[in-house]
Amino acid sequence: MQHERDLQDANVVFFGGTAGIGQAAAVEIARRHANIRVVGRDPAAGAATVSALKQAGAASAVFARGDLSTVAGVKEAADAVLAWKPTLHGVVHSAMSAQRGKHITADGLEFAFALQYLARAMLNRLLVDALSASGDGRIIHISGAVGERQVPDLGDLQYERTRWTFFKSALGSHALSFLHIQEASRRWSDRPVTLTAACVGPTKTKVMLDPRMPPIMRLLGMIGTRPEVSARNAVTALVKASAADANGAILRKPKSWTPEPLAFDAGKATKLWDITSVLTAQHGVTL
Template sequence: MGSMVISGGTDGIGRAVALAHLERGGEAAVIGRDAAKGAAFLEAAAALGAAGRAHFVRADLSLVAGTRAAIEEIRGIFTKVDALVLCARHYRSTRRVTAEGFEHTFALYYLSRFVLTHEMADLLDAADAPVVLNVAGVPGAGADAVDWNDLQGERGYHGMRALAQAGRLTDLLGIASAQDRVSAKARYVLLFPGVVATSFSGEYDAATAAEVEALRAGATPVDEAIVPILDVLEHPPAEPLSAFDAGRRIDVDTPAFDVGPARRLHAETVRLLSPLASAEPGVSPAKLRRLLDRPVFATVATVQPDGSPHQSVVWVTRDGDDVLFAVAVGSRKGRNLRRDPRVSVLLTPPEAPYTYAAVHGTAAMRADGGDALRDALAVKYTGMTYAEHNRDAAARHGEVAMAVVRVTPERVVGRL
């Protein structure tokens, strides 16, 4: 059944999905901030005979630091994640700002999902067929709900509007993640479960509390609501992005799922998170390996005949701690490396552009295996072989001989 991580997993839909997964023989780690709810979850898991397969990670997901701490704890539990289920949200009738300066609904409902999706990508890619399930509002609905000039409700805050906007932002997160292949393998699923009889976690004013009670009266029981969720988790669609409304498939080839707003949100999120870079000076081997396992573009610098630098962007992978990339034998980069094998490889996580790792070393080139490596890299970065990804390349350039470049790190500097 595999390993599952659930944010907001100590209550409501997240808890029910986790327990059902455990009952079916899987392993689950739930993230939540309430220690008592975490203990109750572990007791329920033990009653199912799953005590050794259930984990509670206590964290405040409204804080980026708390989310990152949860990820580090999860790394101590799992070496791969087959399913990441994003459920955490909390209603607030009055605006509250976190210690990191973000509006609470924006931080918990959207930012935590962004950080989990991006910074667990290597754990997802370690699984055979991972899936990221985003539980939110009706996918594609409220495409005009985003106020790009006021993403955090600084002007005229209203709890329902903040919740609706954050839900739409999580849609855009899924769209961008699928399009840009944050995880090389993961399928991204956007799912609205319908109105479900959960605890409706939140802090409500009197009028909103009355509305919530009216909703709860006609809501679907949790055990019924999770049936289509479990089905999607066990049998996710093959497409990189899919969407469901209470079990009904939604067409994602519509303007509501256009990648333009998703890319805009990604850029804004990167800007907002930049001051909170997770890095400390230095690059640990483990962090560098995790970065190299992701489809992150690298800039390779070689030495020109006149001593000036030559730079190009490449796909990379690793063999142990060695960095591998493919190069056309007759290219400028290939000729430079044959004459002078000194090289540097610069990597920057797209979600944290103020962090980086620069690998300095000596390149060793090997003629055999270049085509196979290029294909493997194409699959990692695009999900297709090189010929499928670039169908007219052979027609334009003819048969290009490829070589494998192996860079054994001699010095690694940076901040990750």
Template sequence: MLADGRHAELADRTILITGSTGGIGKATALGLATMGARVLITGRDRGRTEDAAREIRAVGGGVEVFIADLSSQSEVRRLADEVLQRHPRLDVLVNNVGGYWNTRHVTADGLEHTFALNHLAPFLLTNLLLERLKQSDTARVVTVSSNAHSMGFIDFDDLQGERSYSGARAYNQSKLANVLFTYELARRLQGTSVTANAVHPGLVSTAFGADDPGRAQRLFVPVLRPFMKSPAKGAATSIHLASATDLGHVSGLYFAKSKATTSSKRSYDESVAARLWEVSTDLVGLTTPAATS
């Protein structure tokens, strides 16, 4: 640790954190900035994103703002282009952005919103930034999933919920997709300087899902809220994975409470992961080989 309280290993690190205007994302950005990293934060609303940046600057953190609605693939591509143009170095990508919608919504690309934002956005952004990450001596991709993934199933016959939609089912599927993506990414990145791991943040008290809550959320969240983690505690595992020196070469794992743990049986199905990768590649229009060493 440096004399000013910063961590030496983060003093020259640049970290991009998506969905950083509130909740776990903002807490992750605050924590890493306080440790000395330069954080790049994203949000849909400029006012909220600038407010988050002011909070980070108030604790002495270095921060840069990027505005993008990551449910839109053109916005994901624009964000990647801006990051690449403005930063010759990128050391960590924290795929934190996500959401829950009880009713089915369609994005500007004609895709179901939950799948588009929670899975396709991190899939596309990661692939667009991989070459820059590979230029770092030790780079990391941290993707925020959830234990809800254990209830998920990848329905290749109805990925977009066109025939049958449930907010919970769509969310659980997207969180399983996060873990499958992480494991497949780690396999494809073997032999490179980039690691990939997934995170379960725990039950955290945020405004998550408040725009379109389901019946269970309306009934149970008020009861459970006093027992939920604070955003700072929910961000602890993401911060640990982004910063811990002993994790520099640890890849392809699922973490909860800052420790590696076992994910669901379905998440280890390599054939499903490979198929999901190919389907996702088509859905986001990647024309070059994705995440190959």
């Protein structure tokens, strides 16, 4: 890729990078000789990933076990990142999980909301100062290509009054992340930080093939593209000389760089930001 920024000895964190798209992106960044921290749940997968990253050329590579499904776990993961490197050049979110039926976390939150929205929003807000310190911090969300109609009822984010379904939960968590990206890019417009959603389609990943996935999702996983292909825009967003054109935007097509500025309901974006602040404070974390 031409016109890349220099990532040698840069510090990049991958949340959920021990398999699939996140791992594929991490390997590409390792080839640029960056320092890489991978946060996941499986120590064996983490050790294998670290080995692959070092073999690819990473200046350094470490794995950290983390539970991103709880507020306390997210705060612990963020604190550990800051203890590792106080300056960050990139953060990539790819942590996702399959669940058969509605699952409630230890915090009493719906699982996809906790992992695929709240953890990402919390980590971004807890790490924004470290990202700003690099002078060019970049945040990338790996996501489905959802639209505004997938935004769930902000008054019923835990599906206590409305019927839970896998697709409403999964797609809704991505739509909430889009609201977060839109609001964060507005609030942080004076900071040297960019936020981008890199959308992907069906991909042959461990989570897509998980037996707890709906049959249609497993089928799409079997015929989907390779993780390396789905990771292209995430890698581009990290290495491009400037990602300013993708700040507060989504990249809907994984094989082409076509930023689409987010323009969801601004009132909902602000409301969700405030809901997030109150929710984390109720669990002992001030954002």
